[in-house]
Amino acid sequence: MEEKRHAGILAASFVKDGMTVGLGTGSTVYHVIVRLGERVKEGLRIRCVSTSEATTELAESLGLDLIPMSEVLNIDMTIDGADEVDRSCNGIKGGGGALLHEKLVADISRIVVWVVDSSKIVERLGAFPLPIEIVPFFHMQLISKLEGMGFSPRLRMSGSCPFTTDENNYIIDLETGFIEDPEGLHRKLKLMPGVIETGLFITTADIVVVGSKDGAKVLRNTR
Numbered sequence: 001m002e003e004k005r006h007a008g009i010l011a012a013s014f015v016k017d018g019m020t021v022g023l024g025t026g027s028t029v030y031h032v033i034v035r036l037g038e039r040v041k042e043g044l045r046i047r048c049v050s051t052s053e054a055t056t057e058l059a060e061s062l063g064l065d066l067i068p069m070s071e072v073l074n075i076d077m078t079i080d081g082a083d084e085v086d087r088s089c090n091g092i093k094g095g096g097g098a099l100l101h102e103k104l105v106a107d108i109s110r111i112v113v114w115v116v117d118s119s120k121i122v123e124r125l126g127a128f129p130l131p132i133e134i135v136p137f138f139h140m141q142l143i144s145k146l147e148g149m150g151f152s153p154r155l156r157m158s159g160s161c162p163f164t165t166d167e168n169n170y171i172i173d174l175e176t177g178f179i180e181d182p183e184g185l186h187r188k189l190k191l192m193p194g195v196i197e198t199g200l201f202i203t204t205a206d207i208v209v210v211g212s213k214d215g216a217k218v219l220r221n222t223r
């Protein structure tokens, strides 16, 4: 909790007056949004693009100015969380179910900053089950195909019903084991009919802010 807060507060300090800011989703970004709400009350002028209904609700409650994604061509800086990050700044995202929207917002962002606690930094991705957003009525077929490829897929549930994303899709959480080639796996999965997006974000982050007990440090993507 402290680590997430430290990372969030440092990342929020990167936002400058006049920026269009992408707001990610999750418990670490929560601290970014709260800090941005405070800075806006102190006079910071920004426009924000949300990546989920949960983030929209929080940002609105703090008085942040939100614009719909459909009206934005470019975003100056997006700050988002991640479930795992490797040394090349590849990541797994989607633990909170907002991966599709998060990937689209990242795609039009000049700078992408990820905020994570220290437990998220890994040598190789794959301990965290990989979220894949899929077409709901094809989930049974996809699960069978993924099993045939040697993976252990699990349909994400919310109580006794399948979890649905803000875009009304389903998510399969895929036990992959350590991923040798994140980009190769992402491409392979994306080629499967019914797969809408994968939670593999390939060298997406320009900056990763890693919280610690006493502060936060910044890792830069040197690609």
Ligand SMILES: O=C(CO)[C@H](O)[C@H](O)COP(=O)(O)O
Pocket (backbone or CB within 6 Å): 024, 025, 026, 027, 028, 029, 080, 081, 082, 083, 092, 093, 094, 095, 096, 097, 098, 099, 102
């Ligand atoms: O990808 C995400 C949501 O789709 C989140 O950014 C990711 O799950 C990290 O969340 P948290 O900061 O709560 O650990």
